[in-house]
Amino acid sequence: MTTQIAPTSMALTPTKPMWPYWAEIVNIQSEAPGIATYWVRYLDPAVRKGYTFRPGQFNMLYLPGYGEAAISISSDPEELDTIGHTIRSTGSVTQNISRLKVGDVIGVRGPFGTSWPIEQFKGVDLIIGTGGVGVPALRPVIYHVIRHRQDFDRVVLLYGARTPKDLQYTREYEGWEKAGIETMITVDRADETWQGQVGVVPILFYRLRMDPKKSVVLTCGPEIMIRYVVFEALARRVPSSRIFVSMERNMKCGLGQCGHCQIGPYFVCKDGPVFSFEALEPYYSVEEL
Amino acid sequence: MSELIPDVGTSFALQKKELNKLLASLRRLGYQTIGPHVENDAIGYGPIEGIDDLPRGYTSEQDAGRYRLVYTGHTRYFDVTPGAQSWKQFLFPPRSSLFTVRKTNGKWQADEEDQPPPTYAFVGVRPCELSAILIQDRVFLRSEWSDPIYRLRRQSAFILAVNCLHPCGTCFCASMGTGPKAETGFDLSLTELEDLFLVSIGSEAGRMALAGLTIQPASAFLLQAASKGLDDARKHMGRTLPDSKTLPDLLLNNLEHPQWDDVAKRCLSCTNCTQVCPTCFCWDANDQPNLSNDYTQRVRVWDSCFNPDYSYIAGGNTRPNTRARYRQWLTHKLASWYHQFDILGCVGCGRCITWCPAGIDLTAEIAAIREGKVS
C-alpha cells in the first residue's frame, strides 16, 4: 500500500468533519479551454499558517448552493500561502466555480487521500505518464522534483493532450526542461501549427529507453490512458510495486465514510487516490467493480 | 438505596409490570423512551410509555419477500422479531442538517443546528440490532474524526436489550455470532420468560436506572430456563450462513461468478435492502438553497449503492447495471467490510431477505456462489 498521510495540519474539524473552511480566490489562471487554476487563501490565519498537503492529495471545494467537488491540489507543496486547484468544468459545481471571480469565497476542506510516494524512492529514475485531467495531480511532483532534483536520477515526463490548445501549464515547460526533466509532449490530434509529436502517451512510453530496475512510474489521467501506460510499464518489467496510479471515483465526503468512492475494499478518498498497482491489481481489471 | 441494587455484570429477576417504573424513571432522567409497537400491520419503533404499548401477543411470520404480523394472544411483551425498521434511523437519521450557510456582506457564514440532539432510551434492542449499532460505531466514530450527528445521539443513548427465544424464518444471527443473546454493549438486557424478566446489568447507567424498582434474585431454575431457551433459539434459526469467516475471500475471489448474472435478473435495484439493513451507512450530501442563493442548508441523506447515480463520475457510471450494483452491495457487506472495519457488515437479522420484493435471499446466493466457486 502507498504511504498513508501522517496527521498533518488540515482544514478539517475532527468533531464535525463536514464543516466548511472558507478561503478567498486570490488568482484565476486560465490553462486551456474549459480549464483554469484557482488559487485560494484561507481566511482564517491559523489555518493559513498550519495547512500543508502532499503531492497527489485533494481538497473538497464547496460552493454554497451547489455542493462539493473533489479537486486535486496542483500547486507547490512548499508554497502554502495560496493553494492552487486546476479545475475542468464538467458538472454543476465545477461549472459554477468557473463563474467565480477573484475575491469570491468558497469552502475548502482537506487535504484528503494518499500521496505520490516520491520521498521513499531516492536515486531512482522517475517516469511520469500523464494527460488530460490527470496532469494537475502530478504538477506538485514536478515542483518537488525541481526543488529536490538531486534526489532523483533521470526524471522523464510523458504528457499527452487532445490537441495543442488543450495543453496545460505551457509557460512552464521550458523551466521543467532546464531543471533536468526530460519533457516529451504529444497530442492525439495536431493542428496546422503543431511541430511536436502526434500520438498517444503509451507510445511515448513504448519508445522510451529506460532501466526497469531503477524506474518508478507515476501515472494519472483518463483510466484508459492509465491502463495502457501500466501495460507498457509492466511489459518493460517495472515491478507493480513501483508503478503508482491515481484513481478517480465519485467522492462526496473525502473521509472514507459516505461509501461512494469504493473500488473493491478500498475507499479511493482514503486508501487512495494514489495506489501502488500491486495493491490495486486484483480489482483493477474487474469490469464495473 | 444503591446498596440494594446488584453490581454491574450480575443478573436478577423482575416482575414484568416493574418495567413501567423503569420507563418512567428513564423519562424523568430526560430520555425519550423508544420501543417496538404495532403500526401499519408491522412492528415499528416509536415512543412508548409503558408495557401496554408493547406488541404483547404478536409474532411475525417472515420469509423471503414475506412478512405477516400475527396475533396469537401469547402473554409475552417482546416475543416478536423486528420489522423493517431498525435503530439506525435514530442514530443515523435518514435526513439531517449538516449546517446552514448564510451570505452576509458578501461573506459566507456557516451555522450549526441550535436544537440539542434528542436523548434516546432504546427499549427492546435485539442482539443482532445491538451488534449492528456496535458495527456502526466503527463507521461513524473514528480516531481521526467522528460524525457529530451520530456521536451526540449515541453517547447519550440508553440501551435495554432483549434476547431472542423465538427467532423467525429469516433470522440467522447464530451463524454471524451476533445472537440470540446480547453479550456486550447494553446498559440492561433481559430475557423474557413466562412470568418474569431475567435482567442483566451491563453498565453503571443501567444500574442507576434501576433505583426504586423491586428486584428479586435470579433463581437457578430461572437461569437454567433462560439458558435452555437461548440454546433452543440458537438451534431454530430460520436461515444459516455457515463459515462466515471464509466469506471475504470467497467473494473477492469470485467477482466474475455466473451467480451475479443470475441474481441480476431478479434484483429490481429498489434499495429496500439497504434501507432496512441496520448496518448500511452510505449517505449523500446536497445543498438546498433559497431562490436568491444567499442562504443554503447542507443536508445529509441516506444513499444506496443501488441508486443509479451512486457511482457516477464525469463521463459515465462505473456501475451502470444491476449486476454490478448487487455485486457491490453483497461484496461490501460480507467481504470488503471486513477489510475496512475488521468485522463483517452482516448481523444476520434477515431484514434484507424479508423485505426484498423479489425475495432474494443472500444466504441462498452465497450458497450458490460456494457451489461453482473459484478456489
Place this chain on the structure above:
Amino acid sequence: MSCDPQEIQAALQTIPWFQEIAPEYFDKLCGISSLRQVEPGDELFREGDKEDYLYIVLEGRIAIEIFVPGRGRMRIYTAEPMDVVGWSSTTPVVRQRTAGARAVFPSRLGVMEAQKLKQLCDEDHDLGYVVMRRVANVIASRLLVTRLQLLDMFAHPTEEMKNE
C-alpha cells in the same frame, strides 16, 4: 545519401531490433540499406505513390499525413527515432501509399528498397519470418495508437452532468 557499408552498419546497430537478430540476417539487411538525410519539409512519399522504400527513423521526426479536401493535410502521427515509416511496402495487399510522410525536423533515415527486401525474404524464408514478425509488431503498435486516438480519451465529457 550514403552507401558506405560501415556507416550503414554503425547506424542500424543503434536500433535494438537489429541488435537482436542473427548477424547473418543483419548483414543481408545492411546490404540492401542506405542512409539518407532529410531537411524539414522534405517529402519521403505522398499518398497514392507506389511503395518503393521502407524507412527507419534514426534521428529526427517524420510526420504521417493524410490529405482531406477542405481541411488540408491532417497530421495523424509522428514517427520518432526507432519507428518504421512506410511499413505498407512490405505487405502484399496494399498497393499504394495510404498516407504521406514528410520531415518535421532534420532527420536521418535508414532506407531499404522494398523490392530487394521482398527478394531476400522470398529467397530465405527464415529471414522472411523474422522480418515479417517485426513488421507485424510495427503494425500492431500503430493500430493500438490509432485505436487509442479513436477512443478520444481526453475528450470533455458531453453527457449531462450532476453535482461534480
